[in-house]
Amino acid sequence: MQFSIRIARRYLLAKKSTNAINIITGIAVLGIAVGSAALILVLSVFNGFEDLIATMYSNFNPDxxxxxxxxxxxxxxxxxxxxxxxxxxxxxxxxxxxxxxxxxxxxxxxxxxxxxxxxxxxxxxxxxxxxxxxxxxxxxxxxxxxxxxxxxxxxxxxxxxxxxxxxxxxxxxxxxxxxxxxxxxxxxxxxxxxxxxxxxxxxxxxxxxxxxxxxxxxxxxxxxxxxxxxxxxxxxxxxxxxxxxxxxxxxxxxxxxxxxxxxQEAAFLKLMQIEKWLSYAIASLMLLLVSFNMIGALWMIVLEKQPDIAILRSMGALKTTIRDIFLAEGVLLSLLGLGIGIVLALGLYAAQKYIGLITVPGNFIVEAYPISLRFTDFVTVSITVIAIGFLAALPPALRSMRVSALIREE
Structure with a gap:
């Protein structure tokens, strides 16, 4: 597996022969970054409302x-x-x-x-x-x-x-x-x-x-x-x-x-949890749609790297090893997008927390949307993004297993 990850990392960093592959890969990473940031911010806003409501209830409801x-x-x-x-x-x-x-x-x-x-x-x-x-x-x-x-x-x-x-x-x-x-x-x-x-x-x-x-x-x-x-x-x-x-x-x-x-407020808090995870599911679905760009990018990389795959097969690499290379490629692309998304989310979080970037309409007890980051949110989003990246990499990875050891010249 370490060999597959090393090859996948080289493919990720290497310049592609076709500029279109670079563009599609960049779009895929950008989409994952925006989607990851959106997932983190969705959870953070709901966390903020949960904390706000807990504070409000503590002023009226006893322990x-x-x-x-x-x-x-x-x-x-x-x-x-x-x-x-x-x-x-x-x-x-x-x-x-x-x-x-x-x-x-x-x-x-x-x-x-x-x-x-x-x-x-x-x-x-x-x-x-x-x-x-x-x-x-x-x-x-x-x-x-x-x-x-x-x-x-x-x-x-x-x-x-x-x-x-x-x-x-x-x-x-x-x-x-x-x-x-x-x-x-x-x-x-x-x-x-x-x-x-x-x-x-x-x-x-x-x-x-x-x-x-x-x-x-x-x-x-x-x-x-x-x-x-x-x-x-x-x-x-x-x-x-x-x-x-x-x-x-x-x-x-x-x-x-x-x-x-x-x-004391069980029904209301359960409803909030349902809304929170329903919103997260919708945002995850949007990220899943964005991942089709990754499928396209990985598919084109498989086509471009057919000679390399044939050489590896001739040197004794198993089909599963070839498959693992492109699965690792998909996960690495996801991690790259996730890293950029986390940085983007942290920037927007700071802007909302300290500047009040988006205000609450109407006469509410706070002027800006409350927001709160939790470590568990990063874990949840990371698992979601990596899982989506793995699923997106699966079709191209399976396609790479069908490349034979010898490529016949046309």
């Missing part, structure tokens, strides 16, 4: 979330919370209570989700770092304040800077002890809260959520003092979330569902 296996709420007493906090994997614990509500601000109404959170909520997630208007505060003395998602603020046309206009929040009554007449007149409980700020995380959260003190949510829901819909947990630095989920699940038992951050 671990505990919810009831059945029903919407459960009682989280002090003993349960202290047992969780006593685990060495756990850094902080908080509670939340959420429910769909109807919101009204002046003449604007819309539905959304009211999420009541405990005073230490920002110690578990980074919600306070996402406030773009106003300040993050849920209480000031006896006053309750709400933090609205950007989409909810826009839909209700809320003026966070107005200290006099309150946000009305409506929820259906839970109590069944009232008379029929009373329920017909007042089927909803209504409370008012001051808008205190606006957070910007992700479209889904921005358009749906309004944060408020958990005591405010309990009052609207007529809930008990320790009733919650979730226990939210921040883990210690460096702790494996899957190990922590197992430990917490063992402690709480089968009556609760325990999910890490990725499981």
């Amino acid at each position: 671990v979330k505990v919810t009831p296996a059945q029903g919407k709420t459960f009682a989280a007493d002090t003993v349960m919370l202290e047992e969780l906090l006593a685990l060495e994997e756990v850094a902080a614990v908080t509670t939340s209570l959420e429910e769909v509500a109807f919101f009204e601000y002046k003449d604007n109404q819309d539905f959304g989700t009211l999420k009541g959170v405990a005073p230490n909520y920002e110690k578990v997630v980074g919600i306070d770092t996402t406030v773009r208007e106003g300040i993050y505060r849920l209480k000031d003395g006896e006053k309750d304040f709400a933090i609205l998602g950007l989409g909810m603020r826009d839909k209700l046309n809320v003026n966070v800077g107005d200290p006099f206009t309150e946000l009305g929040v409506y929820m259906p009554r839970r109590s069944q002890s009232r008379g029929m007449f009373s329920r017909q007149l007042q089927p909803f409980r209504r409370r008012y809260i001051y808008p205190g700020g606006t957070f910007v995380i992700q479209h889904e959260f921005n358009n749906e959520y309004v944060l408020a003190p958990i005591s405010f949510a309990r009052g609207l829901l007529e809930a008990d003092a320790n009733e919650v819909s979730a226990i939210e947990i921040r883990l210690q630095e460096g702790v494996d979330s899957r190990d922590a989920v197992t430990q917490i699940g063992t402690l709480l038992g089968e009556d609760y569902e325990v999910k890490d951050r990725f499981e």
Whole structure:
């Protein structure tokens, strides 16, 4: 095999007798280079979005979330919370209570989700770092304040800077002890809260959520003092979330569902992975089409090198040795294109990372497309390119095996 690679390298570097072969070979290498760069950049852009979304979710979703296996709420007493906090994997614990509500601000109404959170909520997630208007505060003395998602603020046309206009929040009554007449007149409980700020995380959260003190949510829901819909947990630095989920699940038992951050958004993240690898497959198909130039170039090299092949056969070279020469030639051409493609991809990556070459249209939380390189991407692309180069070299290599040891002069 070493002999075949040595001959293939000489064929790669040697000047061809026909200029057309040089041109076609150059086009093939250029096509592989552009295709390789495209594959790397496709994966890098999806990596960038994955990192961005993970950061956004970390500002709203906790490391671990505990919810009831059945029903919407459960009682989280002090003993349960202290047992969780006593685990060495756990850094902080908080509670939340959420429910769909109807919101009204002046003449604007819309539905959304009211999420009541405990005073230490920002110690578990980074919600306070996402406030773009106003300040993050849920209480000031006896006053309750709400933090609205950007989409909810826009839909209700809320003026966070107005200290006099309150946000009305409506929820259906839970109590069944009232008379029929009373329920017909007042089927909803209504409370008012001051808008205190606006957070910007992700479209889904921005358009749906309004944060408020958990005591405010309990009052609207007529809930008990320790009733919650979730226990939210921040883990210690460096702790494996899957190990922590197992430990917490063992402690709480089968009556609760325990999910890490990725499981909380499993459907969305799976969809992103499907989009990522579908895009990669399409780009790989384009590279496969480009490889037909390599087939043509190698075929012409086989025709040009027929006298050399005949001499090698006369000297005792096996057909498989001849085949391996041109298979190696195809792989070397692929590696040359791959090397150029990696350099090209690194240049474009740096331009996008530090200059923002391509911007995101519309009002998004970042101005330029996020991008992130990972070592595994280079491995994946290298395997893909080498495999395509090998397949492209196979027809010419098989053709070279049919060259006889003696060439008859016409």
